[in-house]
Amino acid sequence: MASETTEAGKMANRAVAAQRPNGSTQGKICQFKLVLLGESAVGKSSLVLRFVKGQFHEYQESTIGAAFLTQTICLDDTTVKFEIWDTAGQERYHSLAPMYYRGAQAAIVVYDITNQDTFGRAKTWVKELQRQASPTIVIALAGNKQDLANKRMVEFEEAQTYADENGLLFMETSAKTAMNVNDIFLAIEV
Amino acid sequence: MYATKQPSLRIKQADLECKNGCGYYGNADWEGYCSKCFRNHMDQERQKKSRQSHAEHSRAHVSGFSKFEEKKRQQTDKKNKYLKSLPVFRKSSSAKESGKPEKYIDMRQANPDADKLLAEFISSYGEWGEFVRKDFFKCVQSFTTKILSELDAKPVEDLAEIAQNYYNLYNNRVNSNPVYQAVTSEVRDELLDFFERYCMVSLYRFLFCPPSTNDEEKDLTIQDRIRKLSWVNAHHLDCCISETSIEVRDLVYTAINDLLGMDSMKAPQEKLTCVVRCCRSVVEVLQHCQGGPVSADEFLPALIFVVLKANPARLKSNILYVTRFCNDSRLMQGEAGYYFTNLCCAVSFIENLTAESLNMSEQEFQAYMSGEITCVSAWESALVACEGMHQLCEHLALLKGLSERTTVVQDGTQKLREDMQKLKDEINEKVTSVLEKTPLIIKPRKSPIPLSKEDFPILPPSPIPKVEDEPITQNEDNQNPPHNYYLQNLSMSQINLLDSTKNKLQLDITPCIKIPNTIPVQSSQSTDFLSPSPAHENKSIDSLTPDDNSYLGLSKINYEIDFSDLSADNSIAEELTTEKCKSPTPSFTTPDPFSPVGTSCNIMQSPLVPSNASLPAVIEVKPVKRDDFVLPFLENISKQTAEETLLDKLEEAPIINLPSPIKPFTSEYSGFSKQGSKIPSIPCNTGDFSSLNLSQSSLPSCSKEIID
Numbered sequence: 001m002a003s004e005t006t007e008a009g010k011m012a013n014r015a016v017a018a019q020r021p022n023g024s025t026q027g028k029i030c031q032f033k034l035v036l037l038g039e040s041a042v043g044k045s046s047l048v049l050r051f052v053k054g055q056f057h058e059y060q061e062s063t064i065g066a067a068f069l070t071q072t073i074c075l076d077d078t079t080v081k082f083e084i085w086d087t088a089g090q091e092r093y094h095s096l097a098p099m100y101y102r103g104a105q106a107a108i109v110v111y112d113i114t115n116q117d118t119f120g121r122a123k124t125w126v127k128e129l130q131r132q133a134s135p136t137i138v139i140a141l142a143g144n145k146q147d148l149a150n151k152r153m154v155e156f157e158e159a160q161t162y163a164d165e166n167g168l169l170f171m172e173t174s175a176k177t178a179m180n181v182n183d184i185f186l187a188i189e190v
Numbered sequence: 191m192y193a194t195k196q197p198s199l200r201i202k203q204a205d206l207e208c209k210n211g212c213g214y215y216g217n218a219d220w221e222g223y224c225s226k227c228f229r230n231h232m233d234q235e236r237q238k239k240s241r242q243s244h245a246e247h248s249r250a251h252v253s254g255f256s257k258f259e260e261k262k263r264q265q266t267d268k269k270n271k272y273l274k275s276l277p278v279f280r281k282s283s284s285a286k287e288s289g290k291p292e293k294y295i296d297m298r299q300a301n302p303d304a305d306k307l308l309a310e311f312i313s314s315y316g317e318w319g320e321f322v323r324k325d326f327f328k329c330v331q332s333f334t335t336k337i338l339s340e341l342d343a344k345p346v347e348d349l350a351e352i353a354q355n356y357y358n359l360y361n362n363r364v365n366s367n368p369v370y371q372a373v374t375s376e377v378r379d380e381l382l383d384f385f386e387r388y389c390m391v392s393l394y395r396f397l398f399c400p401p402s403t404n405d406e407e408k409d410l411t412i413q414d415r416i417r418k419l420s421w422v423n424a425h426h427l428d429c430c431i432s433e434t435s436i437e438v439r440d441l442v443y444t445a446i447n448d449l450l451g452m453d454s455m456k457a458p459q460e461k462l463t464c465v466v467r468c469c470r471s472v473v474e475v476l477q478h479c480q481g482g483p484v485s486a487d488e489f490l491p492a493l494i495f496v497v498l499k500a501n502p503a504r505l506k507s508n509i510l511y512v513t514r515f516c517n518d519s520r521l522m523q524g525e526a527g528y529y530f531t532n533l534c535c536a537v538s539f540i541e542n543l544t545a546e547s548l549n550m551s552e553q554e555f556q557a558y559m560s561g562e563i564t565c566v567s568a569w570e571s572a573l574v575a576c577e578g579m580h581q582l583c584e585h586l587a588l589l590k591g592l593s594e595r596t597t598v599v600q601d602g603t604q605k606l607r608e609d610m611q612k613l614k615d616e617i618n619e620k621v622t623s624v625l626e627k628t629p630l631i632i633k634p635r636k637s638p639i640p641l642s643k644e645d646f647p648i649l650p651p652s653p654i655p656k657v658e659d660e661p662i663t664q665n666e667d668n669q670n671p672p673h674n675y676y677l678q679n680l681s682m683s684q685i686n687l688l689d690s691t692k693n694k695l696q697l698d699i700t701p702c703i704k705i706p707n708t709i710p711v712q713s714s715q716s717t718d719f720l721s722p723s724p725a726h727e728n729k730s731i732d733s734l735t736p737d738d739n740s741y742l743g744l745s746k747i748n749y750e751i752d753f754s755d756l757s758a759d760n761s762i763a764e765e766l767t768t769e770k771c772k773s774p775t776p777s778f779t780t781p782d783p784f785s786p787v788g789t790s791c792n793i794m795q796s797p798l799v800p801s802n803a804s805l806p807a808v809i810e811v812k813p814v815k816r817d818d819f820v821l822p823f824l825e826n827i828s829k830q831t832a833e834e835t836l837l838d839k840l841e842e843a844p845i846i847n848l849p850s851p852i853k854p855f856t857s858e859y860s861g862f863s864k865q866g867s868k869i870p871s872i873p874c875n876t877g878d879f880s881s882l883n884l885s886q887s888s889l890p891s892c893s894k895e896i897i898d
């Protein structure tokens with residue numbers, strides 16, 4: 001379902017539409033629930049931490065919880081309040097995911113470009129989201145650890161093709177170098 | 191018993207529908223039926239069962255209680271069925287207000303919490319005026335009466351829907367009604383929360399775990415399940431909680447307490463607050479264990495662990511209550527929503543936990559579940575022996591602290607001791623080094639014994655001829671050497687002292703004796719000594735007078751004479767001699783004074799003892815010879831004693847004495863005066879005033895003699 005919508009613009013429209021029925025929008029402030037999905041150790045939390053706090057810790061030294069984070073962004077005349085729900089990536093908790101993405105306006109499915117398995121898992125996440133989540137959900141695919149491109153196992157073109165086929169936003173990101181991190185969040189928002 | 195039907199829950203669209211094929215969706219809670227069909231099904235089942243007796247159901251629970259439950263449910267089911275079959279009645283009931291006020295009053299009277307909240311409302315929002323308050327309570331009343339009217343008629347899900355509708359209604363009302371125009375937006379949100387809270391606290395006993403549901407059964411099931419899973423530890427869950435660490439355990443206890451506290455709260459948001467607190471504690475635990483931002487990958491297993499270890503009472507009821515009656519927006523968003531979702535996930539995980547989800551073989555899992563394998567984890571042992579262990583741990587911690595403090599104290603003592611030892615060593619070292627630097631002063635001076643012994647043989651021969659030969663001339667002749675010698679001694683010692691080459695002080699004495707003729711230089715020096723000598727005298731006399739009263743007169747006489755000597759520069763030599771003649775005589779007539787000499791001198795210096803011992807022999811000679819001859823000898827001894835005392839001083843406090851050589855002449859001399867002050871004490875005891883005289887007028891008189 002929704003596989004024909006390939007343009008980001010269309011998805012953005014959907015996203016905006018998704019905010020309204022929720023009733024959480026008040027004036028120019030809209031709340032935006034975003035769920036992070038992906039295999040464990042692909043860098044979900046690092047990505048969010050980079051986005052929210054602008055920081056990256058290779059050895060994760062800071063002492064903040066990364067499971068639930070909020071970030072407010074002002075865009076033109078609207079204030080968007082991101083609420084980012086991290087999910088446990090382990091296989092055994094896979095079945096619990098629907099509880100998290102219930103009522104979410106967006107989901108970022110993260111995979112590790114140096115690990116083909118995580119990309120496979122990402123595909124299953126996308127499939128599941130398309131089937132079970134709200135039909136208006138915006139799905140973004142993020143190939144993380146772009147800074148380790150020399151160890152790349154998942155080709156950019158491969159992922160891009162997959163994203164186009166399934167109407168996903170796609171970017172390769174790096175929480176370490178902050179590449180595309182803000183862009184992917186903003187793209188979802190727009 | 192529904193095992194054969196359950197697999198149909200999966201995937202296919204058709205499978206999601208009611209098993210009866212009525213076209214509505216089914217629900218897992220209703221065993222795959224839609225709500226209607228489920229009720230029918232239940233009815234049938236009940237009837238069957240009641241005929242068959244309750245053998246199956248009494249398996250896990252108290253049969254009487256479950257019977258009661260069944261009956262109650264049957265009743266409500268029947269009622270629902272009946273009511274729903276009559277749409278007219280349903281409408282009328284939803285149109286509200288028909289004999290409900292009494293019920294509402296009942297409820298209010300029975301609920302002290304509502305009164306508390308009323309007071310809180312007035313204190314918090316009273317400022318917004320009468321109208322706000324009235325409207326608020328109007329809405330509350332309308333809501334509660336509505337719920338109460340529907341309580342027996344509708345399943346709890348419908349009631350939850352009504353509640354959600356009311357929340358939305360009140361939300362709209364607050365934001366649009368002119369009554370609330372003055373109210374700020376924050377307070378509006380607060381009012382919304384308060385509305386929810388007030389209503390839910392009022393209706394808690396009706397809506398929490400209502401008898402129309404099987405919530406209680408679910409509670410018991412999950413409790414049983416968790417109890418059976420008590421063997422699951424952090425390791426099984428791939429969770430990094432270190433169960434053995436005391437701090438971590440304390441934090442986990444905090445989390446567990448928060449989770450358990452959920453049951454005692456009444457309003458859904460209060461329960462949510464407990465969940466949030468619990469989850470924050472869990473995050474803290476994880477931060478403590480792994481040190482880093484806690485992602486969901488670590489958080490969820492930890493929460494599952496906490497739920498497993500807490501096994502909270504009525505867990506399922508609480509979760510369902512919150513899910514039903516908490517404002518939906520709160521559950522879907524925000525931190526509370528997130529953590530509550532996590533809790534639901536944890537419970538769901540526990541309910542569906544299999545061998546696979548713990549990464550173990552089916553056999554192993556079954557062995558654990560059946561109790562074949564019992565693993566005693568650190569956590570379990572802590573839980574079993576909770577109180578004792580806790581106390582033990584606390585005591586251990588206390589003891590550890592105490593022992594640490596003791597070791598600190600001991601270390602301190604040890605260090606102090608070492609420091610003291612070090613200081614001692616240092617001082618000793620310094621002393622020895624100083625002694626090494628100036629050893630010759632001391633060591634040679636201790637050898638006066640042989641010197642004095644040598645003197646004795648020398649001396650006796652010298653007086654003998656003097657006594658026998660012409661007294662005066664020879665006196666003069668003989669006197670000169672001793673006087674000279676004495677002067678030499680004094681002057682030389684002083685020179686040595688002054689020249690800072692004190693080392694040879696003692697050594698110089700011997701040459702002095704041997705070379706009496708090298709005097710000329712000293713005469714000049716002796717004059718130098720003249721000026722300080724008065725001070726000398728005074729001191730000596732002062733010390734003298736108290737010592738021996740019997741000789742007071744004599745001493746005084748001496749003193750006077752001395753002064754006269756000083757005043758009348760001339761003809762001192764004769765006077766001196768006379769004086770000396772006078773002074774020794776009493777000393778000799780009274781032999782006792784000698785004994786004090788021995789004692790007093792001995793105290794000061796041991797080397798003198800032999801010399802004193804040999805003294806009597808000398809004294810025996812003395813009566814024969816002139817007193818003058820004795821004098822130098824005694825003088826010599828006294829000098830020696832004086833020098834010895836100085837030596838002693840040097841030995842005792844070398845550091846103090848060291849600087850003196852560097853000091854200028856006068857100060858040096860004052861040092862000598864100190865020495866001189868001691869000189870009289872000895873002669874005074876001996877009763878030998880010769881020494882006194884010498885000390886008093888030593889320098890001037892002698893110098894004059896020499897001049898003469």
